[in-house]
Amino acid sequence: MTDTDPQEVRPAPSRRAEFIVIGVVALLLGVVAAMILMPRWAGDAPALASASGPGGPFTLTDTKGRTVTDRTLLGKPYAIFFGFTRCPDICPTTLSRMAQLRKQFGAEGDKFNIVFVSVDPGHDKPSDIGHYLTLFDTPIIGLTGTEAQIKQITDAYGVYFAKVPVAGGDYTIDHMAGIMLFDSRGRYVEMMDPAEPAATSIGRLRELIRA
Structure with a gap:
C-alpha cells in the first residue's frame, strides 16, 4: 500500500454547501420581498396611504x-x-x-x-x-x-x-x-x-x- 500525502487529496466541492448558500440567498430575497409587500397584505394594520388609490375631487x-x-x-x-x-x-x-x-x-x-x-x-x-x-x-x-x-x-x-x-x-x-x-x-x-x-x-x- 502506498502512503499518500494528505495535501494532495482535494475533496470534491460539497453540494451541501452549495445548497446552504442558495438557501440563505433565497431566504434573504424572501425577507426583502415581504418587507416591500407587507403594507399591501397586512390585515391587522392599515396599509400605507396611496396617492394612486381611491379618492379624488368631488x-x-x-x-x-x-x-x-x-x-x-x-x-x-x-x-x-x-x-x-x-x-x-x-x-x-x-x-x-x-x-x-x-x-x-x-x-x-x-x-x-x-x-x-x-x-x-x-x-x-x-x-x-x-x-x-x-x-x-x-x-x-x-x-x-x-x-x-x-x-x-x-x-x-x-x-x-x-x-x-x-x-x-x-x-x-x-x-x-x-x-x-x-x-x-x-x-x-x-x-x-x-x-x-x-x-x-x-x-x-x-x-x-x-x-
Missing part, C-alpha cells in the same frame, strides 16, 4: 344645503360609506355599527368623521338624509348631489352601485358594503369590513386617528 351637498368638497373633509381622518336611506338592512346596520364604534372612543371619537353618501339622489334629498341620520344618535356627515355629482365621486372612489327594478315600477339599489378609511390629508388607507370583529375595527380606527 362636490356634493350636505344635509343643511351647504356645498362640501373633498377639501372640506381635510384635517380629520374619515370613514366614508355609500348607501341610500331606503336600504332595508346593510345601510342601517353599518351606520349603527359605526355609531357604536365612535362611542367606544369617548372624547377621542371627535378625532375622526363618519361620512354617509347617498347614491340615490332621486329619492334622498338633503333633508331626508338629515332626518335619517338622526336615528343613529352620533354625528354623521350626510352628503348627496345630482346624478352627475354622484357619478363623479363614485368613479373617483371606485364605488359600485346599480339600480335594480322592483315591482310597481320602483327600484332598489345594489351597492358596495365596505367602509373606506381616509387619513387627515385625504389619502386612502384601507377598506373596513362592516362584519369584522368590533375589536379589529377599533384597532383600525385607532391607528387611523393616531397616524
Whole structure:
C-alpha cells in the first residue's frame, strides 16, 4: 500500500454547501420581498396611504344645503360609506355599527368623521338624509348631489352601485358594503369590513386617528 500525502487529496466541492448558500440567498430575497409587500397584505394594520388609490375631487351637498368638497373633509381622518336611506338592512346596520364604534372612543371619537353618501339622489334629498341620520344618535356627515355629482365621486372612489327594478315600477339599489378609511390629508388607507370583529375595527380606527 502506498502512503499518500494528505495535501494532495482535494475533496470534491460539497453540494451541501452549495445548497446552504442558495438557501440563505433565497431566504434573504424572501425577507426583502415581504418587507416591500407587507403594507399591501397586512390585515391587522392599515396599509400605507396611496396617492394612486381611491379618492379624488368631488362636490356634493350636505344635509343643511351647504356645498362640501373633498377639501372640506381635510384635517380629520374619515370613514366614508355609500348607501341610500331606503336600504332595508346593510345601510342601517353599518351606520349603527359605526355609531357604536365612535362611542367606544369617548372624547377621542371627535378625532375622526363618519361620512354617509347617498347614491340615490332621486329619492334622498338633503333633508331626508338629515332626518335619517338622526336615528343613529352620533354625528354623521350626510352628503348627496345630482346624478352627475354622484357619478363623479363614485368613479373617483371606485364605488359600485346599480339600480335594480322592483315591482310597481320602483327600484332598489345594489351597492358596495365596505367602509373606506381616509387619513387627515385625504389619502386612502384601507377598506373596513362592516362584519369584522368590533375589536379589529377599533384597532383600525385607532391607528387611523393616531397616524
